[in-house]
Amino acid sequence: MIISVMVTGSPVSQQAAQSALSFCEAALCAGHQIYRVFFYEDAVYVGSALSVSPQDERNLNAAWSEFVQRHQLDAVICVASALKRGILNNSEATRYQKPAANLEAGFELSGLGQWVDACLNSDRVVSFGA
Amino acid sequence: MKTLTFLARQAPFGSSSAKACLDMVLASAVFEQQVNYVFMDDGVWQLVRGHAPEGIGAKNVMAALQALELYGVEHIYALEESLTERQLTQAHLQIPVRLCSRAELSALVQSSDVVTAL
Numbered sequence: 309m310i311i312s313v314m315v316t317g318s319p320v321s322q323q324a325a326q327s328a329l330s331f332c333e334a335a336l337c338a339g340h341q342i343y344r345v346f347f348y349e350d351a352v353y354v355g356s357a358l359s360v361s362p363q364d365e366r367n368l369n370a371a372w373s374e375f376v377q378r379h380q381l382d383a384v385i386c387v388a389s390a391l392k393r394g395i396l397n398n399s400e401a402t403r404y405q406k407p408a409a410n411l412e413a414g415f416e417l418s419g420l421g422q423w424v425d426a427c428l429n430s431d432r433v434v435s436f437g438a
Numbered sequence: 439m440k441t442l443t444f445l446a447r448q449a450p451f452g453s454s455s456a457k458a459c460l461d462m463v464l465a466s467a468v469f470e471q472q473v474n475y476v477f478m479d480d481g482v483w484q485l486v487r488g489h490a491p492e493g494i495g496a497k498n499v500m501a502a503l504q505a506l507e508l509y510g511v512e513h514i515y516a517l518e519e520s521l522t523e524r525q526l527t528q529a530h531l532q533i534p535v536r537l538c539s540r541a542e543l544s545a546l547v548q549s550s551d552v553v554t555a556l
Binding site: 314316348349388389419421423425427428433435437 | 442461462468471551554555556
């Protein structure tokens with residue numbers, strides 16, 4: 309089955325991003341295909357390369373980054389949600405004259421159209437909300 | 439074409455959920471999909487006319503409800519019991535909506551390809 313996943317909950321204060329990661333791991337293990345993972349609203353914090361976790365806690369951002377790169381998944385961070393929350397890639401940082409870019413490896417910034425496209429090309433769309 | 443159903447369940451101000459849902463509805467409409475936009479629970483407050491959120495430093499995102507027709511979003515519903523619980527009627531709303539029961543909502547969800555609740 310072709311599955312897309314939308315995450316809206318914050319990785320630091322809600323369970324959604326961890327649940328979504330576990331779901332994606334299980335889906336791939338079971339032989340399903342993941343068409344796209346779309347991060348929206350507070351879930352875009354998953355794309356920050358600057359988050360630091362205490363030593364005895366899992367860094368979910370690093371885990372997601374490693375996961376999407378290992379499986380070469382299409383992982384899209386909603387650009388409108390991201391800009392508001394200070395998640396920028398190099399071109400957005402240059403465009404808005406910000407001092408740094410911080411988008412984690414493996415993710416790309418794009419619009420809601422990517423989510424609609426995922427809906428059109430997937431058998432199932434599973435949301436992990438706040 | 440797919441049928442995408444959106445359940446707007448949060449109050450219009452106090453969180454970004456209402457705008458997040460509206461933006462998804464508009465994006466889906468731009469892609470010319472069949473869109474059902476359902477207001478339920480505290481989400482019915484999004485439909486109420488006369489909001490003046492400038493006083494709390496918020497933007498009146500729900501002013502865009504008026505533009506839904508232009509985007510071709512014609513299937514707009516409010517869960518009747520959510521309105522009733524809040525002592526709201528159609529007369530309080532800024533756009534015409536179809537009232538639906540829980541059973542009708544259930545059928546709507548059943549007939550949808552993708553359901554998103556925000």
